[in-house]
Amino acid sequence: MSGMSDKSPPARPKVSNGVIAVSCIAFVASMVGAAYASVPLYTLFCQVTGFGGTTRVAETAPSQVIDRTFEVRFDSNINPALPWKFEPEQRSVTVKAGEVKTVYYKITNLSSETTYAAAAYNVTPQETGAYFSKIQCFCFTNQKLGPGESQELPVVFFVDPAIDKADYLAGVHTITLSYTYYPAKPPVTPVAAAEPKTDNSSKPQL
Structure with missing residues (x-):
């Protein structure tokens, strides 16, 4: 028909499979990195604020x-x-x-490789987190286990006597301390400094 253009609409630029694959890999890598980072960052935030039932860190025992x-x-x-x-x-x-009370948890590596892990933790009821303090805990550092290795890990804790002044917790008689272990990255090994090269060009020829 007259007046109608025979031109086809411009074709969309094609995205190669390679570009798509690289984009997907980058996205997955960023998510894995975020997962590794989220545990220590979230734990640090909760230790300071007591948010989400996270316990407090104490250096000394209470006076009463x-x-x-x-x-x-x-x-x-x-x-x-x-x-x-x-x-x-x-x-x-x-x-x-x-x-002040000391209890122990036991961890065992069931694999044939050395593995690393970090523990996230909280207490329930969540409102008791501000009154549950730990003096020593394996959750403060990452753990390393060799193939088939086991370790006993202490937790030293107390319930702050100030909880007795929290009227909204008057009916609480049971507190649950819960841990979850997540995979962690191994520590970064510093690259050894290269030995300086000896310049023999200036030595006299014999």
């Missing part, structure tokens, strides 16, 4: 023990990507507020 008892239960979880076994040596203890 009061006559209010709690059953503290211990929970353990493993990310599916980590070939470890992880469990508390006892499922619960009874403590008074202000009493």
